[in-house]
Amino acid sequence: MAAPHHPTPLPEPPPVSDAMARAHRRYWRFNLALIAVLMTIGFAVSFVMPLLAPRLGDMRFAGFHLPFYVGAQGAILVYVALVVVYIVLMQRADRALQAALDADETARPGRPR
């Protein structure tokens, strides 16, 4: 197989300090945990609700049959909420990682930015 070549060479990640490696690990673990939680909620709404639908057929919500409402409106609103939560929390995590990076750089002033 021919070796692939990079038209714009990827920036090689610079060697990182222990503090930075820890910050990166924390960031990634938080990301994974957040994804797991949000996807569980999404999974419950998408796949468990239809399973229960035949049994919940008589329940009403604002004039809707509950299973139809969840499929047509509820699930979509939940998805929007999940994505919003993810965006907000990940932006906070981004900032924390950036703060760790800045702290790391001030701790070692000799390194070029």
Place this chain on the structure above:
Amino acid sequence: MRLAHRLIRSYVLYTLGFFAFVFVMWRIELKTGPGMWIGYVFLFVPIAVYAVIGLLSRTSDLVEYYVAGRRVPSFFNGMATAADWLSAASFIGLAGSLYASGYDGLAYLMGWTGGYCLVAFLLAPYVRKLARYTIADFLGTRFSSNLVRALAVLATILCSFVYLVAQIQGVGLIAMRFIGVDFAIGIFCGLAGILVCSFLGGMRAVTWTQVAQYIILISAMLIPVALIAHRDGIGWLPQFSYGHLMQRVGTLERTVRDAPAERDVRDEYRRRAAAWQAKLDALPQSYADEKARLAATLADLRRRNGPLRDIDSLERRLASFPRDAEAARIAWTQQRDDLLARAAPPVPMHEPFPAHAPDTDPDAARRIAMRNFLSLLLCLSLGTASLPHILTRYNTTTSVASARRSVGWTLFFVALFYLTVPVLAVLMKYEILAHLVGRPFDDLPRWVMQWRRIEPYLISVADVRGDGIVRWGDIRMQPDMVVLAAPEIAGLPYVVSGLVAAGALAAALSTADGLLLTISNVLSHDVYYHMVDPKASSQRRVTISKILLLGVALLASWVASLNAGNILFLVGAAFSLAASSLFPVLVLGVFWKRTTRLGAVAGMVAGLAVCVYYIVATYPFFTQLTGFEGRRWFGIEPISSGVFGVPAGFLAAIFVSLVDRRPDRYTIALVDYIRHP
């Protein structure tokens, strides 16, 4: 932020201008009465506007051409992706399938929105971080392999091309219905419309026309629904208050199910189906008999100098008569099944997983229906998350955080549309049940007369019971008509019909542009530049890309002009294909460092092979073509073949990766680089 401000100002002006345009057209219609010219104006004025935007955004810069300079603000990229996403099928077909199949249709709604959660969590941020030009480029770089790249190119082309053909066909149909031109001419108008947006400016031009197209298509959905809902007394914002209307629809549906006259109509259909069954049982003798009988009637009519119209219609029937007994079996089985479907009692919209066939075990039928609902839902959401033309759009954002925000905006704009679609379906069902059923045949509404005259196969109302009153069972309406004819069914001005046509056209054109660009970009960037001529100058690469774009567009239009209806199924299957071939490697490549080059190859090949095998073995079109028919696994429909393809892809990728050598330090560092913003 000057760019964002300038964009907001331009698009606000554009939106106001569009509303003013619709308003002026409405005033003119009030003065002069409706006419065909409204259709022309609503189809050609928007195309002219897109052409101007496309011309203004022309470019020959590489980064501008491939990824719009990576400086599209997340809000606008969200809007453009929503237009990219909402296709002719979403705009025209979805409300119809909810109208026809009720709860079952919700799988599309949930799958197509839920998929964006996966895009936000698992894909878009990482695709943007690596900042490549295409998805094949992303995979090729991650696994440092041109073989992975080639497989990704294959998968991209496979799922994008059929989808593209379907969009062009959609444009042809819209042009045919609204301005009455020939289908082939409609297609070439569509081709021109597609090329003016993408040819000169690539991704940059497509992005800015897609934003303009989204504004038109969302107005074309929200405005008619608000007008109809307001007239039916549930307010201007029916999205959250149509439950009460659904209750009224439910009551009417029960009446229709239990009324003796409706039962008579259904019994009549069952009798007709039984007649076909008798003919089927007597094959091949009945084939010869039937043909001889037709020929004899024709000869008799000719001898007696019968009415020319009857002779004409008989001649046509004889000409289209099945060529042999085997063809007759297929055609007649179709006839019988159609009649049997119409003989089944109507299912209430809100009821999940009804048992359709009365003769089999209803519990088993219900279980299979539920299984198919869930697997379709799964395939559609995984497919949404792996369609290349959506994922490449996130390459145009400014940063990882902006890509994430952009997915949020996409989901918001897509949700705005999908929250309205079921409202339209319910409104139309109410309209038909309350205002058409029970009317005497002498006094049919005007829209029925018009549509019946122009296109009888789209809407037909036949007095089956012979009592001169329209019954639910008498009405036969093609699901696509629910959106296209909605303004007329609700008695709105013809301008609203024009608006809907413009919206449908915008939906088809925007998706077609995104797909066309995706295909020509993988061909020019991944095949030409990475595999054929790595030393090509950037000027040359853009030129090659434009030539390829033209070629792909012409090829797709040619295929669309053949009008082979069977490809429409493949559009649904594109989701399964994309999910099976791309989803496992895309996710594993980021979330599991141990994934190796060979693992990726195995995963893509296995996923694609299982998915394609299942489709070819179970979908009637292919089984008739190849003569080979496999068994259905767990009763799953061929459209959801991704249910088997995705696990196969994951298993193969994981297993082969574990057997393979560990990835080297460079690859580990690369994955770390992708993971962190």
